[in-house]
Amino acid sequence: MKPPGLSIFFPACNDGATIASLVIAAVQTASRLTPDFEVLVINDGSTDATASVADELARLYSHVRVVHHEHNRGYGGALQSGFGAATKELIFYTDGDAQYDPREMERLWAHMGEGVDLVNGYKISRSDPLHRIIIGRIYHHTVKLLFGLRVRDVDCDFRLIRRSVFDRVRLEKASGVICLEMMKKIHDAGFTIAEVPVHHYHRAYGKSQFFNFRRLVRTAFDVFGLWQELVWHRAPARDARADACVAPATADHEAATAVETAPGLPEIERT
Numbered sequence: 001m002k003p004p005g006l007s008i009f010f011p012a013c014n015d016g017a018t019i020a021s022l023v024i025a026a027v028q029t030a031s032r033l034t035p036d037f038e039v040l041v042i043n044d045g046s047t048d049a050t051a052s053v054a055d056e057l058a059r060l061y062s063h064v065r066v067v068h069h070e071h072n073r074g075y076g077g078a079l080q081s082g083f084g085a086a087t088k089e090l091i092f093y094t095d096g097d098a099q100y101d102p103r104e105m106e107r108l109w110a111h112m113g114e115g116v117d118l119v120n121g122y123k124i125s126r127s128d129p130l131h132r133i134i135i136g137r138i139y140h141h142t143v144k145l146l147f148g149l150r151v152r153d154v155d156c157d158f159r160l161i162r163r164s165v166f167d168r169v170r171l172e173k174a175s176g177v178i179c180l181e182m183m184k185k186i187h188d189a190g191f192t193i194a195e196v197p198v199h200h201y202h203r204a205y206g207k208s209q210f211f212n213f214r215r216l217v218r219t220a221f222d223v224f225g226l227w228q229e230l231v232w233h234r235a236p237a238r239d240a241r242a243d244a245c246v247a248p249a250t251a252d253h254e255a256a257t258a259v260e261t262a263p264g265l266p267e268i269e270r271t
Contacts, residue, residue, distance in 0.1 A: 006030055008037065027039055
């Protein structure tokens, strides 16, 4: 049976130091999974070398395309562009800061079986400073309780999704709360979710755009607004079907090793 087509995209904002290794790893990995694939870089108004590096990758690799935002649209805007530009049956995305290894998408691919709509990664161990780990855990448990979600890791941006999901799920948020919006709408629509453990690595370059006081306050307001919309007021888009089925990949979790240093960068192969 012919494998399905695969779209891979990386939302990238000032990730010029990491985006090349991610794209090359994605091209190499995707080529082992299916002959029908594309890799997209969503350059979200970067002010560093991201745009020029991405354009050079597109010149070197026929499977690579670049979407440029003249101005920064926020993380939600970048994800919306990525999902909108993707043309294949399956869509994988992860961030352009290299805190996840694109080669681990093979684990997700192995669990995208018949009847599964989304394979969601979850961090084996979070490789961040202590304050970010604490804030992340508070956020995770709070939103799971508020939104009635059963997934292990709401904010792990390492996902493989059927494109057909977005025939019924419409994403609207421009901020980082889009991930919560997406998981809640997918959950409420009754789609089947599998979960797979993945490694999370220390940020080698740049700094997080999320973990500052102003962004945290804004996120709190955004989460409250989303809760009002999707829970309190029961948004009309909610499907009447039963809760989504979450099927964790326990075998992978038992086999997974502890987080160590980031993986070595692949060699550049010209095509």
